[in-house]
Amino acid sequence: MQRPSIIACGEVLWDLFPDRTCFGGAPANFACQAAMLGGDVRLLTAVGNDPRGKAARQLLRDYGVDTELVQNRPDFPTGTVAVTLDAHGSPTFTIHAPSAWDYLEWDPRLIERITPASIVYFGTLGQRGPASRAIIQRTLKMAQTVRALRILDINLRPPFFDAELIRQAVSYASVLKISDSELPIVSAVYDLPDDADVPRTLSRLRQQTQLDLIALTQGAEGAWLIDARQAVQQAGIPTEVCDTVGAGDAFTAALGIGLWRGMDLPLLAEHACRVAAATCAHPGAIPPC
Numbered sequence: 001m002q003r004p005s006i007i008a009c010g011e012v013l014w015d016l017f018p019d020r021t022c023f024g025g026a027p028a029n030f031a032c033q034a035a036m037l038g039g040d041v042r043l044l045t046a047v048g049n050d051p052r053g054k055a056a057r058q059l060l061r062d063y064g065v066d067t068e069l070v071q072n073r074p075d076f077p078t079g080t081v082a083v084t085l086d087a088h089g090s091p092t093f094t095i096h097a098p099s100a101w102d103y104l105e106w107d108p109r110l111i112e113r114i115t116p117a118s119i120v121y122f123g124t125l126g127q128r129g130p131a132s133r134a135i136i137q138r139t140l141k142m143a144q145t146v147r148a149l150r151i152l153d154i155n156l157r158p159p160f161f162d163a164e165l166i167r168q169a170v171s172y173a174s175v176l177k178i179s180d181s182e183l184p185i186v187s188a189v190y191d192l193p194d195d196a197d198v199p200r201t202l203s204r205l206r207q208q209t210q211l212d213l214i215a216l217t218q219g220a221e222g223a224w225l226i227d228a229r230q231a232v233q234q235a236g237i238p239t240e241v242c243d244t245v246g247a248g249d250a251f252t253a254a255l256g257i258g259l260w261r262g263m264d265l266p267l268l269a270e271h272a273c274r275v276a277a278a279t280c281a282h283p284g285a286i287p288p289c
Contacts, residue, residue: 003040004118004260006031007110007143009136010126011101012045012056012070013079015245022245023059023286025079025101026155029246030121032286033253033275035064042066042113044139045126046100049074053100063286069107073100089243089280090219095125095157102129106138114142119256123155124169133165140172151256153177153248156185163189170209175259177215177252198224199231215255217248217276225255225269234269237277244280251276 010027023029028043035041043065047053049072056078057067079099084092114120120143127133143150152173154166166189170176178186180198187194187201190208195201198216206214206226216224222236254275258268279287 003038004257005113005116006034006039006041006119006121006256007044007069007113007117007139008034008041008121009044009139010123010132011079011099012043012047012060013081013099013101014052014056015081015083017083017085020283022283023056024081024245026123026153026249027121027126028056028060029249029286030153030253031060031065032063033246033250033279034119034121034257037253037257037275039119039253039257040066042069044069044104044107044110044136046071046073046076046104046132048072048076048078048100050078052078052080068109069113071100071104071107073103076100076103083245085243089241091243091245093157095160098129101126102132104132104135106135110139111142114139114148115146117143117146117148118260119149119151121151121153121252121256122169122172123153124161124165125155125157127165127169128160137168137172144172149174149256149259151175151177151252153252154182154186156182170211174212175215175256176209176211176213177217177248177255179248180216180218183216199226199233202226203231213259215251215272217251219244223251223269223273225265227265230265232265232269234266234273237273239277239281241280242283246286247276247279250279
């Protein structure tokens with residue numbers, strides 16, 4: 001079976017829980033999940049010349065992610081995030097700065113890697129630094145030229161976003177993945193009315209931004225997928241929750257590969273929710289390899 005060529009852009013880091021340290025970063029989680037789902041995946045990021053950076057490279061390889069685009073920044077540490085969980089397993093993040101992934105440089109190999117790319121994934125957090133923002137947006141411009149599927153996981157992490165960054169990021173995307181907590185923020189950026197009707201809000205947002213598809217995740221309640229033809233609601237998949245870290249990244253990996261394979265939206269919505277639910281059943285963002 002043909003494999004989609006995928007480039008994920010952005011942060012790689014370690015989540016520092018009260019009782020453990022876990023590999024993380026939405027693009028890194030997405031990359032590992034997409035590789036496990038059959039993608040030919042590369043991660044455009046940077047790590048420090050430190051034990052966590054070396055461990056991150058090795059772990060990516062262990063999950064089948066190509067690390068040729070993982071840059072080394074010896075003057076900065078590999079990214080870390082302090083994570084606390086509430087009684088329901090939902091995380092709160094304290095993202096440390098500066099980190100190596102804030103300082104991407106242009107890599108000429110991106111030109112040859114973008115040309116055959118089927119999917120390019122990106123977020124907003126990975127663009128908090130001007131150096132990395134410039135490189136990621138340059139990559140996205142090339143992805144638009146070759147008409148790759150461009151998936152934006154908006155991934156809003158205060159204080160590392162503003163209205164300008166949101167508008168820029170959406171302008172490069174063809175698919176938007178957004179959570180229910182992020183929808184009011186993005187709706188306000190586009191001056192959409194405060195509306196309790198979720199599919200109507202998503203439809204207005206899709207039309208205004210000219211996106212091909214919007215996916216809204218609602219935690220245990222499931223998800224919505226909306227394109228120009230239909231709005232699909234998928235109920236949550238019951239599971240015994242260990243924690244919810246990385247569930248959205250798993251959902252997005254399944255969504256992207258499913259779109260590339262041409263899955264019907266109802267089937268795709270169920271599949272993506274099942275992959276996300278499976279992630280909630282183990283600690284950390286990705287299962288043991």
